[in-house]
Amino acid sequence: MRIDLNMTSTLNMAQIERRLAERRVRLTGGRRAVVDGLASSDGPKSAAELHRTIGGALSSLYRSLAVLESAGVIALHHSAKGFVRYELAPWIKGHHHHLLCSNCGAVDDTEMPAALEKELRGIVKRIGLRAGFKPTDHALDIEGLCTRCR
């Protein structure tokens, strides 16, 4: 489920720039590299993976990630194996779920058809009612074998 880089850089990049400007957060070279790196990815990327393509000081990368996260531009994802990965926030790349390959460790995004997503929201809502819990978000991780490994 590859995100179209051009679409992201034309349509969404303007939104990202506006959001950062509103919060007086500068979109520096390093930060833009992070956004681009994540926008052109099939799924969430770890700090180390980003660092491999971006270069520069690791600490600066972490600082960029922290700034972008608190500005709501990127989100953290914790894989089943405990790896921390980063991805563009849902309002940019859309609500989606993750396919985790138990063989090769790959994490891929998957957008669900609206009907399925609606059904899932219904389930979440009903669980909330049952448990006296007020759901605001949900994350469905599916583990199994990816296209390449099965």
Next chain:
Amino acid sequence: MRIDLNMTSTLNMAQIERRLAERRVRLTGGRRAVVDGLASSDGPKSAAELHRTIGGALSSLYRSLAVLESAGVIALHHSAKGFVRYELAPWIKGHHHHLLCSNCGAVDDTEMPAALEKELRGIVKRIGLRAGFKPTDHALDIEGLCTRCR
């Protein structure tokens, strides 16, 4: 080394003992304390939380966790905030999902009614078909406000 014999079910404990015996893994005091600590919990516990009640050396606790995990008695859970928590394996406590409170950080287990769980399995299966992915397991984390915080 404090050993708490507050086990949820003698039945489960017998199964656990049998499984460990089969694999020639000794159920020592420290390991039993881990199992008891997890059995008496409403949700997954972090190593630090377990250590607070169990005592002893932290490294021994981690070793107990590793042994029990490779014996299939406990499972790891990575919360949305990146905290690693441990819980009894699904074959002991049943398949369930997690309610994550975004206010107080609590993680609670929730077992879904069979009908809902079946519906969820259906969704997972259909996503797998769409993406050419062969699902073996799934994890649904619901974020929101718990009973106490909402």
Next chain:
DNA sequence: TTCCTTGCAAACGATTTGCATTGGA
């Protein structure tokens, strides 16, 4: 005895922080 487990301390890897330097508005 001979494994296996434990405790302690040191090592480790990922991430964070202090501080001096650089760079853009």
Next chain:
DNA sequence: TCCAATGCAAATCGTTTGCAAGGAA
């Protein structure tokens, strides 16, 4: 100019490992 961003090195945090001592079979 001035404040924010960067690089580097040191510090920190959770977790793991080496090794010697303690216990059970």
